[in-house]
Amino acid sequence: MTDQPSSLSPDSSPLPDAFRAIAEDIDAVFDRILPVPDDARAPLFEAMRHAAIGGGKRVRPLLLTETASLFGVDRDAALLASTAVEAIHVYSLIHDDLPCMDDDDLRRGKPTVHKAFGEDVAVLAGDSLHDLAFELLVSPDVHSDPFVGVELVTALATASGPSGMAGGQMMDLAADGEDFDLATVTRLQQLKTGALIGVSVEMGAILGRLPDEGRSPLRAYARDIGLAFQIADDLLDVEGDEELAGKALGKDEAAGKATFLSLLGVERAREQAFFLVDQAEGHLQDFGQEADVLRALARFIVERDR
């Protein structure tokens, strides 16, 4: 999105190492909890593994583990909770890619699940990852206190369901060809992308036993980067490289959707994204260098090329 060198350059940022570590760790958890059974359910597990392992930037797990680490949470516990959030994200991608939804053939540079395993298996693989998320979340390895488990489930189910991500997807379906205004598009994106990004940070705070009244700055950080993330996605949809992105681009414009871009234009949208990132960093002012990865992540979100 810019002519600057990518923020992935190793000398300037703690981010590349953090991205590498979270990608390896989340893959390892999915690999461990999804052994392929020796029975007729094998294709279901293979489909879940196809979608869940070896792909994606793992932005949500990184947000969760980095927030949790601010409060000294054990990394293994945070990784399990992160895998739960990522399972929700992956399930939503599987269902989103279905022919009756976005009808995509390619995801993260691989065939989508329904292309590789059939639509019926894809529906079930998404549904199964959806269950897996909640099963993981209440595991005693995430926390010994059941209050935390209940709070995590409440947060994730709300962020994922009709008052969160699924509600945003519904608004997105209704937006095809509709002329939503900026307030409505903002609300749509806060639900569709923002809810899961927000709950990643929230779950880190829950694991860290941060009281509700202390979470406002982190919530504000998450809200800002969630919107910035979506604006950046809109820009990449127009300006990005399909090979780098590993998926088809240019679909919003073809569908005649109201987006930040169609409403603001490229220049104002880009400005707004950078403004949101500055603002997000401001919300972290009470933290020291222990929040440097979160700061770098905010910047990465608008500077990424995929």
Add this chain to the structure above:
Amino acid sequence: MTDQPSSLSPDSSPLPDAFRAIAEDIDAVFDRILPVPDDARAPLFEAMRHAAIGGGKRVRPLLLTETASLFGVDRDAALLASTAVEAIHVYSLIHDDLPCMDDDDLRRGKPTVHKAFGEDVAVLAGDSLHDLAFELLVSPDVHSDPFVGVELVTALATASGPSGMAGGQMMDLAADGEDFDLATVTRLQQLKTGALIGVSVEMGAILGRLPDEGRSPLRAYARDIGLAFQIADDLLDVEGDEELAGKALGKDEAAGKATFLSLLGVERAREQAFFLVDQAEGHLQDFGQEADVLRALARFIVERDR
């Protein structure tokens, strides 16, 4: 399935009143928790209401509330947990009916969700009910003790996911035209139908704070009626009345699926269903008349005409 008068005749059984009450109560909970929002998410909520309200026998909620009542659990708490199980059941029906799955136009005498609202909305409505189930389960109105919430989520997520219902559905997809043996078909059905029936009883016991070691008879009861339920479904698929059933029948045979019926024949299958019901009643021998509805429900499962 028999020439006997239906066990729904009011003078001989507590079941008709119990069925009427649970149907009203579950409808009331769904109606309360699914208000249609005044925004672009409205069709999503309407689709969820279309599928969830005003249909179905509510066998799983009845199992849960009746089991819970054996241990003095507050009915309102048990109803919320029952609505969670029913939300999982309804979500699975919505996804099962999709063109890429069973491709059904009719469910409970109404157009299926994808027929009435489109496939994309149907996928999202199923996903949303899936989230709603877990959100409901950890509500403080179900229990004040978070240990109970965590145990309920673990039980329901396991029963619903790839080691339960979704796993059974995957085996069922693989069974199209396959020649599974009786052991495999039994395992398939124990997952596909049995897991959710079993967890309904289990969740009643969890709410009743029955220790794990005391649950064996109830689990055995649930396992037996789960299999009997499926055999009865197979028989109805061949002998039933489409108008009464409110859905298309005769699909197993057309698909060349291995079922209890294709493996045992009609007579032995019917005998086995009645044997299982006798056995299920035997498992309840330590309970008095407080378990009469559960006994009658076991019998209803094989004597029902839809």
